[in-house]
Amino acid sequence: MNIMSYPSIPAVLRENAEKYSGRPAISYKENGTYCSLSYGEFYERFLKLARGLLVSGITPGDRVAIFSENRMEWAISDFGIQSCGAVSVPIYATNTNKQAAYAINHSGAKIVFCSTSDQYRKLVSVKDQLSGVELVVSYESFPGDSSLPLSALDQFCEIDTPLADEDRNRIEGLIDGITLQDLLTIIYTSGTTGVPKGVELTQRNVMCNAQYGVEQLGMHQDNMTTLSFLPLSHVLERTGGYYVTLLGGNHLVFAENVAAVMDNMTEVRPTTVVSVPRLFEKIYTGIHESVEQMPALRRKIFNRAVAVGREYVNKKFIKKESLGFLDFRYRFYDKLVFKKIRERFGGRLAFFLCGGAPLDKTVNEFMWIIGTPVFNGYGLTETSPAVTISGAGKVRFDSVGKVLPETEVKLAEDGELLVKGPQLMRGYYRDEAATAAAFDGDWFKTGDIARIDEEGFVYIVDRKKELIVTAGGKNIAPQPIENELKLDRYISQAIMFGDRKPYLTALLVANAETLVDYAREQGIDYDDIEDLVGNIRIKQLYAERIAAVNRNFPSYKTIKYFAVLPREFSIEGGELTPTLKLKRKFIYEKYKDIADDLYELKGSAVIAPGKNS
Incomplete structure (x- = not known):
């Protein structure tokens, strides 16, 4: 299906409501049971x-x-907002009251949809800052x-009142008036390095x-079931999972929550899932931990x-060589x-899509x-x-793939990746200075250091602002080393420090489950995990x-001192973004005393040189 032949996303969904009227569009779990809306039902719900919105005075x-968190009502709200020609402003459910108030005020939102009483209470606590809000x-x-002012969704939509022909014609007339150039959404960046900026993205x-x-993926896209668990407030899930699925007439299922994803996979049996690296790291370490407990023969x-x-995947997908007897050996194993492992994912999974941060080569x-x-x-x-995506026949395990059609990339003198293409934002909302600073002529400055090989595969080294420059002048990308650390069965998370310092240090988060097992095996007495x-x-x-x-790195990239933390970094604790990225500055400030002690008091030492530099 060529969705670019349509003028807008709501126009595609209107046709899908006719073409796939009885096909499941969205499913969600309620009271232990999965419920669904068909494409026809979903269309009627978001028109209501x-x-x-129109009755409340919303205009294009x-x-x-x-x-809100991900849920069926989020999708109804999104498509209902678009159908009026209005602009959605998604806010992470985990945002604080002040963070939510900033996005609402800066965008000039007139109405706010919220999910629970907790979210509403956040808004009430900053009501003096919400002078432009007419209704929640x-x-x-x-x-x-x-x-x-508060209204329940069913009351707001007049859920039991059928759409009159006049209402339907008016809304569908507005849908007809939406163009590819119209603003679809304003998404506020996390603001971990300053004031959040509102990214303006158009329908096109x-x-x-x-x-x-x-x-680019080159994978079969019919009769797909996508399990969605990343926040829809983030553009990765919203475009790569949610819109791709619904625009293609496929089935979107909302996971109960992040913790339930693996259980939901066995229930839903998805064909595809969009994720960030953290899920795959957990799968990798979880499987290897299970293997460690097996008898020697297994x-x-x-x-x-x-x-x-x-040997099989490198020959088949990387080198593209003849497999011969290797094909039989792989099918045997x-x-x-492997088939038994895949059953944990439901047994139907065709592929995962990964974004948000580079995935470690070993894990991939x-x-x-x-x-x-x-x-x-x-x-x-x-x-x-997306700027780049791997796809069928376009795979390197440590690469983020090749550029999309109509997209150009190049490297600046310092290695920063610059981009041109139809996916580039219109600008930052009400911030001309930030918009101008984000471009070098027509090229968008990504802020990521990259390299591009002779075949056009792109490799991300690290965020430019996160590179560590040691006192000796060595430039070090922390993420590859942190990824190596996280592959260890006793390490759940890791963050490195060393900018303008004589050597590297690290804060490690213990994998409590495997560490407790080790303590039991070794007869180590303790009171609690901190002890x-x-x-x-x-x-x-x-x-x-x-x-x-x-031993895998030159000496200047080795960790000299470290500290072990007893509890995981989390969104609630402020250490992670909603898409599970490390908030480095926040972590340093939160654990500043521990981090500084690694230089002043020399923490726990690692007596092992790396490779010669």
């Missing part, structure tokens, strides 16, 4: 919401905010505050990104299967080992070995998001694990 170009519409029923930005992304079979699989290769291909992509909110990570024998364990990683 559009009716409510007005901004309407959505302050809640997805759930609860008492409101007289100072901040998102639609061409969805269309070209599907073409471990040997697994390791042999992986060795054969590694696939049936014996392993996912291909077990028969669950991961297609890496790269982009930013400002690029809707355990401070044990001298545990420190020695981590020193040995880091020493093994250090």
